[in-house]
Amino acid sequence: MARYAPLVELMKDINIVLVNFLIKDDTLNAIASLVQDTASCPFSVQITVADNSRNQDGIKDALAENFPLVKYVDCGGNVGFGRGNNIGFQTTEARYYFALNSDVVIPDNSRTVERLIRFMDEHPKIGCAGPKLVNPDGTLQYTCFRFDLPSILIKPFKQINWDKKYSWIKKHADKLIMKDFNHHATMPVDWVLGAALIVRAEAVKQVGWFDERYFMYMEDCDWCHEFWARGWPVYYVHDIVIRHGLTRNSAKVPGVFRPLFKNRLARVHLISWLKYLWKWRGQHKYYAELS
DSSP, rough: OOOOOOOOOOOOEEEEEEEEEEEEHHHHHHHHHHHHTTTOOSSSSEEEEEEETTTTSHHHHHHHOOOSEEEEEOOSSSSOOOHHHHHTTTOOEEEEHHHTTTTOOOTTTHHHHHHHHHHHOTTTTOOEEEEEEEOTSOBBOOOOOOHHHHHHHHHHHHHGGGGGGGGGHHHHHHTTTTTTTTTSOOOESSSSSSEEEEEEEHHHHHHHOOOOOHHHHHHHHHHHHHHHHOOOOOEEEEEEEEEEOOGGGGSOSSSSSSSHHHHHHHHHHHHHHHHHHHHHHTOOOOOOHHO
8 A cells, every 4th residue: 555645834935823812703804805915926825813712703614614725723722912823823834924913904906915025035134024004094003112111111001091191101102102203114113013013934043932921912012122132123114004903902991090900901911011121121222223
């Protein structure tokens, strides 16, 4: 009887990972836009759903029916954003890994994935990049940031919208989100939002994956910090645009102390913030401005 060697999965050009947690409809909409965007892409693409909900929302069957080429991975429970992405990344080896939120939509006829890969190919020293994100109405989202210690220290107050009440908080919040930055230019920045973040596999071998000590929030800031610390610049790419339905659930309960008791995500955000400050104590500097 003839014996056949098992099929070996070839390395992809990009592995796009979406973490799902009871948001099946959003995830399916995002995938539909990705499938359309990559239909004629000259690069090999793997789309992966890392499911933190144990298929409670039926995402596995919906993918099998509508998008059979999308890889489904059960993470074993709600393991968090960073770890969920890490699990998805490691299921398919690729030259690039792209963390993408489920509440995004790739614009029609934009060739977004192809252009991201070409950008990274043309700039081999860049370790990580984030495209421009806009709100559903087309207005700009501020998604690139500074490692500015005073601004990071007041970040929890921004999350509960105190930047709209107090000018001294707004001053530091505006510096953090780079309101003074020309968002019509592609430039190195300290860190980019994890809602759409592409990284180079070669750099990841040195830097490592998302730090899984962060359950949610600050893992993108931390990862970009790691890239810079190991000599891999982080860039904001202004002319590649993705629509993002940003929702700040940690700001829905008013006050300072009430969110910590009433809103679990606010507590998670605070814990991640404290972990980040402790990990990088004494190491805050503006990498992008030094490059």
